Amino acid sequence: MLRARDAMDRAYAQPLDVPALARIAHVSPSHFSRTFRATFGETPHRYLQRRRVERAMFLLRETGNSATDICFMVGFESPGTFSRTFHRIVGRSPREYRKGAVAADVPTCFTKAWTRPSA
Template sequence: MGVVPVELLPHLRRARDLADRNFAEPLDLTALASTAGVSKYHFLRCFAAEYGETPMQYVGRRRIERAADLLRATNLTVTEVCHLVGFSSLGSFSRRFTSLLGMSPSEYQRTQDGPRVPGCYVFMLGLNSAIPAKPDPAARA
């Protein structure tokens, strides 16, 4: 893959930030490319070259990371978490979760110790303010 033009990097970061903020919302390539101000095909190539994964792989990974946080720290069910992080299919969610973390969401939840935030707080305060996410080391890049 080619080198991404330096002047495009802030625009790619703006689209990545949108994906980070709105991961649970329906996001598609067109919306992310529009945020970056380039065509969706150019955006797809440049994003993959810069971040090592396609925009939709990035969004899916961020959703699974957030799901893992929720399963670890709340008493929400796997189905509730699935829908909260933006998946519409429990099967797709479980497959993606298992492929990234090596165990099913239910198994992951059972292995987690520690206090749990009641689900009502998550719904009352909102997804982004109820459970702090782990810092993303790639975000500093």
């Protein structure tokens, strides 16, 4: 399970599916889904979405790229899905998040702790 999760952390922007992740973990897809959820408390799909949103949060704070560009950079296939998923996890739209981003003089470790998605 750790190998599969590490692969998701490394290649979050790539199209990853359960069968491919199950092969990395050397188990069947159904066993992988059940075990991943039991081990990490969320489904593989939800974990991957949360990782993508975490990366998008960083890019929104630290770059001037448009939300649409960031959407595709982190692995979402549509701006609508990106915006909807971002809002569901963070509680604000990407645009609202960027406007309210923490000032640059706050240490990164505090910013990460304060803005880490909870769901």
